[in-house]
Each structure stands twice: as C-alpha cells, then as structure tokens.
Amino acid sequence: MNFSILENSSELGKAAGIAAAQLIREAIESSGTANITLATGTSQFETINQLILEKKIDWSKVVMFHLDEYIDLPATHPASFRKYLQERFLSKLPPLKEVYLINGETDAVKECSRLGEVITSHPIDVTLAGIGENGHLAFNDPPADFETEDPYIIVELDEACRKQQMGEGWFTSIEEVPHKAISMSIKQILKSKYIICSVSGTRKAFAVKNSLEQPVSNFYPASVLRTHPHCACYFDKDSAALLGGISFRN
Numbered sequence: 001m002n003f004s005i006l007e008n009s010s011e012l013g014k015a016a017g018i019a020a021a022q023l024i025r026e027a028i029e030s031s032g033t034a035n036i037t038l039a040t041g042t043s044q045f046e047t048i049n050q051l052i053l054e055k056k057i058d059w060s061k062v063v064m065f066h067l068d069e070y071i072d073l074p075a076t077h078p079a080s081f082r083k084y085l086q087e088r089f090l091s092k093l094p095p096l097k098e099v100y101l102i103n104g105e106t107d108a109v110k111e112c113s114r115l116g117e118v119i120t121s122h123p124i125d126v127t128l129a130g131i132g133e134n135g136h137l138a139f140n141d142p143p144a145d146f147e148t149e150d151p152y153i154i155v156e157l158d159e160a161c162r163k164q165q166m167g168e169g170w171f172t173s174i175e176e177v178p179h180k181a182i183s184m185s186i187k188q189i190l191k192s193k194y195i196i197c198s199v200s201g202t203r204k205a206f207a208v209k210n211s212l213e214q215p216v217s218n219f220y221p222a223s224v225l226r227t228h229p230h231c232a233c234y235f236d237k238d239s240a241a242l243l244g245g246i247s248f249r250n
Contacts, residue, residue: 001225001226001228001231001232001233002231002232002233003212003232003233003234003235004232004233004234004235005235005236005237005240006234006235006236006237007236007237008200008236008237009045009046009200009201009236010046011236012046012047012198012199012200012234012235012236013045013046013047013048013049013050013198013200013234014046014050015234016046016047016050016128016196016198016232016234017046017047017048017049017050017051017053017054018050018054019196019232019234020036020047020051020126020128020196021050021051021054021057023125023126023194023196024036024057024062024125024126025056025057027125027126027193028057028058028061028062032061033061033062033063033097034061034062034063034125034126035062035063035065035122035123035124035125035126036062036063036064036065036124036125036126036127036128037064037065037066037067037124037126037127037128037129037184037189037192038064038065038066038067038085038089038128039066039067039127039128039129039130039138039198040066040067040068040081040084040085041130041168042168042201043130043131043198043199043200043201043204044128044130044198045088046198046200047128047196047198047234048088048089048128049088051089051128052089052092052093059093059094059095059096059097060094060095060096060097061097062096062097063096063097063098063099063100063122064085064090064096064098064099064100065100065115065118065119065122065124065184066081066085066100066101066102067081067127067129067138067139067183067184067189068081068102068138068139068181068182068183068184069081069082069101069102069103069104069181069182070104070178070180070181071104071108071154071178071180071181071182072104072105072178072180073104073105073178074105075105078170079165079170079171079177080104081102082101082102082103082104085101086101100115100118100119102115102152102182104181104182108154108180108182109154111152111182112150112151112152112153112154112182115151115152115182116150116151116152119151119152119188120151123191123193124191124192124193125192125193125194126192126193126194126195126196127189127192127194127195127196128196128197128198129189129195129196129197129198129225130197130198130199131197131199131204131207131208131211131222132160132161132164132204132207132222133160133161133163133164133203133204133206133207134158134160134161134164134207135207135210135211135219135220135221135222135223136161136221136222137186137189137221137222137224137225138183138184138186138189139155139157139161139181139182139183140155140183140185140186140221141155141156141157141158141160141161141221142158142218142219142220142221143218143219144186144218144221144224145185145186145218146186146187146218146224147187148185148186148187149185149187150185150188151184151185151188152182152183152184152185152188153182153183153185154180154181154182154183155180155181155182155183156179156180157177157178157179157180157181159174162174162177162179164203165177167203186218186221186224190224190227190228192228193230194230194231194232195225195228195230195231195232196232196234197222197225197231197232197233197234198233198234199233199234199235199236199239200235200236200238200239201236201238201239202238202239202241204238204239205238205239205240205241205242206242207222208235208239208240208242208243209242209243209244210223211223211225211226212226212243213243213244
C-alpha cells in the first residue's frame with residue numbers, strides 16, 4: 001500500500017479520480033476493455049465527479065460492477081446504491097459496454113450466484129473503494145470473512161455501520177436502515193489489479209488509524225488493503241489526523 005494525504009476532500013477526490021482514470025485508460029490500451037468496480041457513499045462524491053470529467057476514456061469499452069447493495073431496499077430509495085450510480089455516474093456518461101448492478105430486491109442467494117459467475121469471467125482492473133467508520137471494506141463489517149472464495153456474499157450490517165448510513169443522511173432513523181446487504185467479498189476485492197481507496201472526514205479518522213496501524217485482521221477489515229501490491233489510498237487531513245507514525249507511508 002502507498003498513500004497520499006491531501007488538504008481536503010476536493011483535492012483528495014481530484015487526485016484519486018485522475019489516478020483511476022489513468023489506470024482505466026491503460027487497461028483499455030493493453031487489453032481493449034477495462035473492468036472496474038465502483039464504491040458509493042459520501043466519500044466517493046469527489047472521486048467519481050473527477051472521473052466523469054476525465055478525457056480520453058472510451059466508456060464503450062468499460063464494464064462496471066459495484067461493491068454492495070442493501071437487501072429489500074427499493075431502487076427508488078435515496079439510499080439505494082443503484083440509484084446513486086445511475087444518477088451520479090451512469091447518467092453523466094456515454095453508455096458503457098456492460099453494467100452489472102446488484103439487485104437487492106430479488107432472491108439474494110441467486111443474485112450472489114449470478115454476479116459471481118459474471119465477475120469470474122471479468123477480472124477487475126480497477127476498484128474504487130472507501131473505508132467505513134467501523135473499518136469495513138464494502139459491507140464487510142468486523143469481524144469480516146477473510147476466507148470465503150465467493151465473489152458476492154450476504155452480510156449482516158452491524159450497528160456502527162447502520163448508524164453511519166443514518167448519520168450520512170441516507171436514512172431519517174436507524175430503524176429505516178436495512179439489516180442485510182449483498183457485498184463483494186474481501187477476497188474478490190483483493191483480486192482487483194489496482195485499488196484506489198478514498199477516505200475523507202474526521203469521522204473516518206479512527207478507522208484510518210486502525211486500518212494502517214493495527215495488525216492486519218478481520219476485526220479491522222480495511223487493514224487487508226495493506227497486503228495488496230497495488231493499492232493507493234487517498235486521505236484528507238481530517239481522516240489522517242490520528243495517524244501517529246510513518247510506518248506505512250510508502
């Protein structure tokens with residue numbers, strides 16, 4: 001892992017988006033297609049905005065997956081990640097080659113199987129990710145499953161995760177936040193050739209500190225990013241505020 005600390009979320013997003021765009025261009029140039037995975041949430045606003053602004057990306061050669069989606073949440077709900085990606089990303093670009101959104105309103109076991117079969121034949125070139133307030137990666141809350149080989153899994157959302165979703169304004173009460181979701185698994189995330197991780201805000205500072213300074217453990221799910229050979233993390237000063245050393249500042 002290597003990481004950069006930027007002044008604010010705007011600069012963070014710009015740097016992360018520029019880096020992701022270049023990796024997408026290189027994948028298209030080398031293999032004719034770029035398979036990407038996108039994250040959602042407030043931490044991704046600036047990164048996705050920058051990616052949309054980037055020039056010389058042939059989006060007709062890009063295949064998109066995403067990390068997670070709530071189970072039994074309508075696609076019309078403000079918190080739906082399908083809605084997020086449609087409105088904030090897909091609607092602002094020319095049509096992509098293929099788009100594989102997670103349908104949380106169907107049989108979750110069958111949906112995991114469907115997506116697993118597809119992604120197995122589409123090795124991921126670039127994954128955009130974030131780190132949750134509880135240290136989760138996608139919706140892999142602690143203690144995360146580091147062992148499953150299944151690309152997509154059904155997960156229980158812990159209270160800290162659900163409180164974060166409410167705190168970010170996606171829901172008006174904790175009771176509204178679903179208890180279950182479909183998430184890309186840890187091992188599947190790590191299969192991505194490159195990972196771009198964007199994290200901003202004071203509320204993420206403790207999770208960032210644990211992810212970088214605690215032992216790699218499923219109790220700190222995002223700590224596993226330190227085992228990836230091509231992971232670049234972008235923090236702003238607020239999210240990096242509690243970092244005490246330079247052990248992982250490569």
